[in-house]
Amino acid sequence: MTNSTPSSSSDNSIQLVHAYMDGELDLTAALGIEEKIAADPKLAAERDRIIALREAVQQNLPRDPIPPTLQRRIENTIGLRQETSHPTWRTLAASVALAVLVTSSSTWLFLDSNAPKTMEGAIVAGHIRGLMASQPTDVASTERHTVKP
């Protein structure tokens, strides 16, 4: 440590004013510097200059966001864009059209595959239909008769 001169002491107080204005002092130190500011016009002027400069920065120097093009470039480079990209209306329309096409095609194929295409198929289908009836053969008859025990 060097010998403390009035000038270095004053410099130290000025730096403490800055630290005070930046909220860096603990309560005891803050109270101490407040007393010094109240007693010393030079320190009070320093405090006022800090306030004025801070206001000038806040009013005239907006916190610009990152340019969107740069953000996109970074996200593309890192590989984030695919995960966060949103579908466009064209993509949505294409998806709907594809879904309709696939559904209708599969329905048609399903129905078509169930239809008998050959004579053998027709015979088998008739046979199955016959087995589904209550009688193995259907007898055409219009006569009514009563079965007596």
Place this chain on the structure above:
Amino acid sequence: MGAEEDNKARFARLITPYLSHAYRLARSITSSPTDAEDVVQEACLRAFRGINGVADANARAWLLTIVHHTACTWLRKNRPAALISVVDVAAVEAKQAKFDEQDADTPETALIAKSNRARLEAAIGSLSLPYRETFTLREVEGLNYREIAEITGVPIGTVMSRLSRARDQLDDMIERKRL
């Protein structure tokens, strides 16, 4: 694949919210929006490579530290003249005199608080790099002394003196315009 996906999600969660902070710091150091874009892109790549090593609570300071190092490296390589030492008072004064000449014909406008953006940016831009960076981190980004010391790699006492001198010089420049 899984680990890579985790890194991407981690980058999106921890780093993406602070990209604007990174850009403003890079612009402050390089004094150029175009150069700042190159610096931020390079810094983000470095951040992505080391994303596993960052604690959640420390992401902003961590990213800004990377931006600081990347920007200094970039300047050393591309514009070494921009890296004026703090002790090079003559060079700093020359830059400030240039700032004074820039719009010497401008009509005097009232108070500091009325300073327009261009003048303020020019004044900040004429500070030497350590002062400019420290001032930006404190007054624009709102970081505390400990965080600034961590990012710029200097003791807290140095942060205090840089901040005090940066404010003095800015105040003098703006005051000279006013007189």
